[in-house]
Amino acid sequence: MNLDMVAFIGRSTLSWVQVMGRSGVFLFLAVFQAFQRPFRMSRLLKEIQFIGSKSFLIVFVTALFTGMVLALQGYHTLTQFGAQALLGSAVALSIIRELGPVLCALMVTGRAGSAIAAEIGIMKLTDQFPALEMMAIEPVKYVISPKILAGIISLPLLTAFFDVVGILGGYLVGVQLLGINHGVYFGKMITAVTFADIYGGVIKSLCFGLLISWVACFMGFSAQSTTEGVSQATTRSVVVTSLSILVVDYILTSLLL
Amino acid sequence: MIRVENLVKTYGRIVACNKVSCRLEKHKVTVILGGSGSGKSTLLRQVTGLEKPDSGSVFFDGMDLTRANKKALYEKRKKMGMLFQGSALFNYLTIFENIAFPLREHTKIADNVIKNIVTMKLEMVGLRGTEHLMPSQLSGGMMKRVGLARAIVMDPKVIFYDEPTSGLDPISTGVIGKLIKDLNTKLGITSVVVSHDIASSFKIADKIIILYYGDIIAQGTVAQIQNSMDERVVQFIAGSPEGPISFTRTDDSYIDALLTDNDNTTGKML
Numbered sequence: 001m002n003l004d005m006v007a008f009i010g011r012s013t014l015s016w017v018q019v020m021g022r023s024g025v026f027l028f029l030a031v032f033q034a035f036q037r038p039f040r041m042s043r044l045l046k047e048i049q050f051i052g053s054k055s056f057l058i059v060f061v062t063a064l065f066t067g068m069v070l071a072l073q074g075y076h077t078l079t080q081f082g083a084q085a086l087l088g089s090a091v092a093l094s095i096i097r098e099l100g101p102v103l104c105a106l107m108v109t110g111r112a113g114s115a116i117a118a119e120i121g122i123m124k125l126t127d128q129f130p131a132l133e134m135m136a137i138e139p140v141k142y143v144i145s146p147k148i149l150a151g152i153i154s155l156p157l158l159t160a161f162f163d164v165v166g167i168l169g170g171y172l173v174g175v176q177l178l179g180i181n182h183g184v185y186f187g188k189m190i191t192a193v194t195f196a197d198i199y200g201g202v203i204k205s206l207c208f209g210l211l212i213s214w215v216a217c218f219m220g221f222s223a224q225s226t227t228e229g230v231s232q233a234t235t236r237s238v239v240v241t242s243l244s245i246l247v248v249d250y251i252l253t254s255l256l257l
Numbered sequence: 258m259i260r261v262e263n264l265v266k267t268y269g270r271i272v273a274c275n276k277v278s279c280r281l282e283k284h285k286v287t288v289i290l291g292g293s294g295s296g297k298s299t300l301l302r303q304v305t306g307l308e309k310p311d312s313g314s315v316f317f318d319g320m321d322l323t324r325a326n327k328k329a330l331y332e333k334r335k336k337m338g339m340l341f342q343g344s345a346l347f348n349y350l351t352i353f354e355n356i357a358f359p360l361r362e363h364t365k366i367a368d369n370v371i372k373n374i375v376t377m378k379l380e381m382v383g384l385r386g387t388e389h390l391m392p393s394q395l396s397g398g399m400m401k402r403v404g405l406a407r408a409i410v411m412d413p414k415v416i417f418y419d420e421p422t423s424g425l426d427p428i429s430t431g432v433i434g435k436l437i438k439d440l441n442t443k444l445g446i447t448s449v450v451v452s453h454d455i456a457s458s459f460k461i462a463d464k465i466i467i468l469y470y471g472d473i474i475a476q477g478t479v480a481q482i483q484n485s486m487d488e489r490v491v492q493f494i495a496g497s498p499e500g501p502i503s504f505t506r507t508d509d510s511y512i513d514a515l516l517t518d519n520d521n522t523t524g525k526m527l
Binding site: 119122126127128130131133134135136137138 | 302305307327331332334335337338339341342343345346347348349358359362363411417
């Protein structure tokens with residue numbers, strides 16, 4: 001019984017290390033080949049359109065309501081200390097430092113990460129990777145590299161958009177609804193937010209962008225060639241990415257502070 | 258054209274190719290026949306360089322594909338076309354873009370010329386007019402024909418067909434068979450067909466190779482195969498359940514399996 005336990009721990013550790021190693025090699029190949037000729041700009045733009053611009057609406061709604069609820073909660077807490085003038089900086093700092101990168105990444109994971117894993121899984125299931133190879137086209141370079149790059153490029157931009165919309169959401173509730181002076185809202189914000197806050201948010205969103213496309217591509221690529229395999233890969237990609245985003249966020253915050 | 262020498266490929270304990278040696282001759286249609294699990298698809302994957310064998314060589318145009326680097330392999334691939342079992346069309350591209358895909362990737366041919374080439378290839382497979390459709394809007398047989406149009410768009414010297422007629426109705430099977438033969442006779446394309454469809458194979462083959470659990474048990478012209486005295490070949494051609502090729506997959510005793518009280522079937526839980 002005890003030996004079984006030890007064997008189980010050993011086996012799971014081994015398989016975990018194997019997966020980590022394989023995914024590392026996979027990422028290395030995808031990034032390495034992204035910088036080999038021929039460059040396919042149209043492929044990259046298409047992926048940026050898919051991961052980035054098609055996520056605009058969902059990011060907009062998430063950001064708007066996040067900013068609004070932050071202002072509502074913040075106002076009621078801050079009035080207890082008579083500090084409602086700080087609402088602008090409170091909303092801006094929480095969004096720029098934490099909520100912007102994290103929520104944006106979680107939303108993109110749900111929308112684009114799952115779709116990428118499913119798409120790649122189905123390509124594998126229907127022999128499209130060997131078909132590319134038979135046409136003398138490197139599948140990792142053609143399919144995976146643009147997606148990884150597009151993730152890294154799209155997420156900081158989406159996060160910047162999230163930050164702006166979130167701050168405007170806070171403005172709607174704080175200034176228009178609850179009657180804080182509009183100069184105070186923005187004035188305090190401008191003095192409180194430093195370049196380091198914005199820089200930290202950008203670093204986070206870059207890492208999350210890489211994480212989303214990397215995990216989704218790897219899960220799809222290593223999926224079993226069955227319908228269950230594809231559905232498992234999709235689910236797993238969303239779960240693993242979401243959890244990793246939260247863990248990586250903590251690590252990055254502790255490093256950046 | 259293609260020479261396979263002492264090819265060995267194993268997956269764990271299963272020997273998929275056991276020292277296979279054969280020649281796939283220029284301008285001929287060679288059909289590799291075998292039941293499921295006979296190693297014929299594995300052989301095709303080794304011959305095209307999609308997988309590396311454990312040992313042995315595959316010479317294509319004098320170059321050993323098993324030892325070639327990626328660049329050299331991809332150069333040779335431009336002379337190969339392949340029709341996959343499931344057609345492997347790109348589901349996010351239209352029929353036109355699917356067929357134009359290799360041209361766009363490997364050549365700088367102008368758009369109006371590409372359009373003419375694609376139209377010609379579609380006409381050859383009898384599907385002109387479907388350019389704007391998506392692969393999901395076609396039937397299985399039509400998808401195979403589009404896959405074939407894509408395989409020949411770069412004017413390859415060799416085409417590999419993986420189970421070209423499996424899952425098709427009799428008419429589509431006949432159409433695909435005729436296309437394979439026509440491409441071979443009219444354009445002189447060397448053809449390698451992996452199949453278990455005996456009737457259509459006999460119609461198109463110049464040479465037949467029969468595989469059985471990783472071994473070549475017979476090869477020759479259609480007439481030679483039909484007159485073969487080998488019991489396994491006779492059974493395979495007749496499609497008979499009785500004979501040396503066993504229907505069951507295990508050598509264990511059936512009575513023992515019923516009588517012994519072990520948990521092999523339920524799987525050992527941790």
